[in-house]
Structures are given as C-alpha cells and as structure tokens.
Amino acid sequence: xxxxxxxxxxxxxxxxxxxxxxxxxxxxxxxxxxxxxxxxxxxxxxxxxxxxxxxxxxxxxxxxxxxxxxxxxxxxxxxxxxxxxxxxxxxxxxxxxxxxxxxxxxxxxxxxxxxxxxxxxxxxxxxxxxxxxxxxxxxxxxxxxxxxxxxxxxxxxxxxxxxxxxxxxxxxxxxxxxxxxxxxxxxxxxxxxxxxxxxxxxxxxxxxxxxxxxxxxxxxxxxxxxxxxxxxxxxxxxxxxxxxxxxxxxxx
Numbered sequence: 001x002x003x004x005x006x007x008x009x010x011x012x013x014x015x016x017x018x019x020x021x022x023x024x025x026x027x028x029x030x031x032x033x034x035x036x037x038x039x040x041x042x043x044x045x046x047x048x049x050x051x052x053x054x055x056x057x058x059x060x061x062x063x064x065x066x067x068x069x070x071x072x073x074x075x076x077x078x079x080x081x082x083x084x085x086x087x088x089x090x091x092x093x094x095x096x097x098x099x100x101x102x103x104x105x106x107x108x109x110x111x112x113x114x115x116x117x118x119x120x121x122x123x124x125x126x127x128x129x130x131x132x133x134x135x136x137x138x139x140x141x142x143x144x145x146x147x148x149x150x151x152x153x154x155x156x157x158x159x160x161x162x163x164x165x166x167x168x169x170x171x172x173x174x175x176x177x178x179x180x181x182x183x184x185x186x187x188x189x190x191x192x193x194x195x196x197x198x199x200x201x202x203x204x205x206x207x208x209x210x211x212x213x214x215x216x217x218x219x220x221x222x223x224x225x226x227x228x229x230x231x232x233x234x235x236x237x238x239x240x241x242x243x244x245x246x247x248x249x250x251x252x
Contacts, residue, residue, distance in 0.1 A: 001031065001032065001033045001034075002031070002032055002051065002067075002069075003030050003031045003032070004026055004030055004031075004032065004053055004065060005030060006055070006063075006065070007026055007030070007053055007055040007065065008026070008055050008056070009026055009027060009028040009030075010025055010026060011025070011026045011053055011054070011055045012024070012025060012026075012053065012054070013025070013026055013032040013034065013051060013052075013053045014051070014052050014053070015034055015036065015049055015050070015051050016049070016050040016051075016052070017036055017040050017041060017044055017049055017050075018040050018041075018043055018044035018045070020040060022034050022035075022036045022040075026053065041071070041073070042073055042075065047070055047071050047072060047073060048068055048069070048070050048071075049068065049069045049070075049071070050066070050067075050068050051066065051067045051068070051069070052064060052065065052066045052067075053065045074162070074163075074164035074166065075164075075166065076166060077162070077166040077167060077168040078110070078111035078160055078161075078162045078166065078168035079110045079111055079168055079170075080108060080109070080110040080111050080112040080116075080158055080159075080160065080168050080169065080170035081108060081109040081110045081112070081170050082106060082107075082108050082109075082112070082118070082156055082157065082158045082170040082171065082172045083106050083107050083108075083109075083172060084104070084105075084106040084154065084156050084172055084173070084174035085104075085105045085106055085107075085174075086174070086176070087102065087104060087146065087154065087174060087176040088102060088176070091174075091176045091177065092176065092177050092178070092179050093143060093146050093147060093176060093177070093178045093179070093180075094179055094180070095179075095180045095181075095182060097143050097146075098143040098144060098146070098147045098178070098180055099143055099144075100143050101140050101141070101142060101143065102140075102141050102142075102143050102146060103138055103139070103140055103141075104120060104122075104138065104139040104140075104141050104154065105136065105137070105138045105139075106118075106136070106137055106138075106156060106172075107134075107135050107136045107137070108131050108135050108136075108137065108158050108170070109135065110168075110170070111160065111162075111168060112131060112135070112158050112160060112170070113131065113160070114130075114131055114132065114133050114135075115130050115131060116130065116131045116158055116159075116160050117129075117130055117131075117158070117159070118130070118131060118137045118156060118157070118158045119156065119157050119158075120139045120141070120154060120155070120156050121154065121155040121156070122141055122145050122146060122149055122154050123145040123146070123148050123149040123150075125145065127139055127141075131158070141154075146176070146178070147178055147180065151175075152175060152176055152177060152178060153173050153174065153175045153176070154173065154174050154176070155171065155172070155173045156171070156172055156173070156174075157169060157170065157171040157172075158170050183216050184216070185214050185215065185216045185217040185221075186214065186215045186216060187212060187213075187214050187223070188212050188213045188214070189210070189211075189212040190210075190211045190212050190213075192208065192210055192251060193208065198248065198251050198252060202248050202251075203248045203249065203251065203252040204248055204249070205247075205248040206247060206248070207245035207246060207247060207248070208245070208246055208247070208248045208251060209243055209244070209245050210225060210232075210243070210244050210245075210246055211241065211242065211243045211244075212241070212242055213240050213241045213242070214236055214240055214241075214242065215240060217236055217240070218236070219236055219237060219238040219240075220235060220236060221235070221236045222234070222235060222236070223235070223236055223242040223244065225244055225246065227246055227250050227251065228250050228251075230250060232244050232245075232246045232250075
C-alpha cells in the first residue's frame, strides 16, 4: 500500500519487485493497494520495492513519479521445546488417584518464555495455562478424565510468535497406564509351632516366630497380627513372606 500526491484518480501505479511488475489503480483518496506474492518479496535479492506512476494534466503534459521502499525478511520461526513429567509419581493411575484431582506438570525450553501459553489435551478436552518464571507449568486434571482417556496418552503444546510474526510450536505427549484393581491381599498363616500346638516351653519363650505369606501385596507392606488384643507387626519381603516374633505368653 501507499499514497500518491499530484496525480489523478485512476492513474496506474506500478511496483517493480524482483524484476516483475505488479500494478494497481490510484483511488480518489490518492492511495493504492496492490497484492503481490509473498514469495516474490522473499526472493528479491536487494529487498527493494520500486514504485512508479505516470500522470497527465488537463493540457496533456505527462509526468512520472518514482519512489523506493527497502524492507527486511525474517522467515525463521522460534524454536521451542516442551516436556511432560510422569502423570503420577509412578506414572500409573490408581484407584485413589482416579477419584481425585491429578496435577500434570512439565517444563518448556528454547525460545519459550514466562507467560507463553501451554495447551493440554486429555480425553478429547483441552485446557490452557501459562509458563511460570522458572519455565514450568501445571494443570489440575480430573482423575476420571485420565481414566477415561482411550489411548492413555496426554498431549501438550506451546506456541509463540517472534517480532516478525513467525510462529514456533513445540508438541509432546506422555503415555501412562491405569490400574484400578481393588483385589484384596490374601494372607496365609503357617502353623504357630512345628505341630501347631503351644507346649509349656514354647509358652514360656521370650518370643515365638510366626510366619506366613501374602499374595496381591507389595514388598515393604506392613503385616499386622492381632493376638490377645495386642498388635504385632512385620514387613512383607520381596518373596511375599513375613516373620513376626511374639511372646509365647501372648499365645498362651
């Protein structure tokens, strides 16, 4: 676009770009608007637009006006990065997490800066947040949405435009699994003694070791034995067994 003085409405304005001419008509207000391919501007080596207009006065005298306009080209989009952390501590959504709000976190890098907008997609729904001063972001997501997500994968993206208007975008995804099993652990207690009968010596012993095993539980879980209104505890081994010492007098 541009303007011309001392010319007539309807005069032809010619722009010369990369050895090609583009023309338009001068309006009654003395302005012009000419569409040119962006590729022509990009490929012009001297980054210079040459404009000309020829006009005639009422006596038939002609005059030519000329002008130039230089410009710059920036077609490089900013490069951004984005990372999603595990959806939960172990990246497995359990029953309790399904019934609560889960905080999804991540970080950005590259040209991404404070205040840039991050978009998260979970179960065909999207939400947005902004990058904080440390380059991190977080979303609060309903556990039910994570459980219902068909491919058990969340997606996140961040975009920004540079001063020239080039838009850079980074995307990432994080797959996770869901375990909503409510299966109760099964405890098996072994005989309390070799013959499962507490004799006098055993009843007077400082401790009798009670053993057993558990299925559908985790190593490190606590096993509690309740004997004569007193609790005794031990830790489940990696092999799914436990061994707890109790006073013989408690069994007696």
